[in-house]
Amino acid sequence: MRRSAFVGLLLVPCAVLSLGAQAAPTARTVQAAVAPAEAPVTNFTTDLGYVATSGNTQVSTVNIGERLVHARGLWRFEQTFGIVYGENAGVENANLLRAAVGAQYQLRPRVALATGVLFDRNRFAGISRRTEEYLGLVFRVLEAPKDTLRVETGASLTQQLGVDGLQNNFPAARAAAWYKRTFGANAFFLQTLETIPNLEVSDDYRINSESALVAPLSKQIALKLGYLVRFDNLPEVGFLSTDRIFTSGLQVSF
DSSP: OHHHHHHHHHHHHHHHHHHHHHTOOOHHHHHHHHOTTOOOEEEEEEEEEEEEOOSSOOEEEEEEEEEEEEEETTEEEEEEEEEEEEEETTEEEEEEEEEEEEEEEEEETTEEEEEEEEEEEEGGGTEEEEEEEEEEEEEEEEEOSSEEEEEEEEEEEEEEEETTSOEEEEEEEEEEEEEEEEOSSSOEEEEEEEEEEBSSOTTOEEEEEEEEEEEESSSSEEEEEEEEEEEESSOOTTSOSEEEEEEEEEEEEO
């Protein structure tokens, strides 16, 4: 039953694409409505943060992130990478790595087909490596001058290896929301939320949340505060269900 549900979720984007073809708006028509005569655009953003103490305590933490986006016609490509690493008295106590690559194709001015691959590693949460391949739809629910809201729904295949050497592969659903509130030319608040339920084990689901506040220091440099919450309702044996990470540092945009 759960595998049937997974197959059904995968067919949703295909069904929408088929209906779109029957409605007869050509790619050229959609492109005119989405981005008429727009040249390719590439944006790159990197986040850097570092904390170190010495004396009575010897703690060091570094967080690095980057995001590359390239838009060309009806296509949008995105690549992201992030790492949080920490040591206490020379002993590693944090090592979280995330990476993703994805693509979107605009079906309608407010609807896009999305696909991609995600990878993460967090040995302090019991995960040696986890890879996810997803397919879904992105809806632009709100696009106001200061407020932007997008929601995403779809399905994924997950390959997970625990630090204990146990392999766990399963199909999953995916629902996500992305909200941005702009305060000025380069100041904004960003909130993302996603839930990933395992379609084979009902108690196994994950919820990821990220909040970020960005305040500009110059045209290309800004101060960024971030708060990341990663919740696993069925964590690896011997590990807690929730990780909370607060980061601060500089964001540089090109």
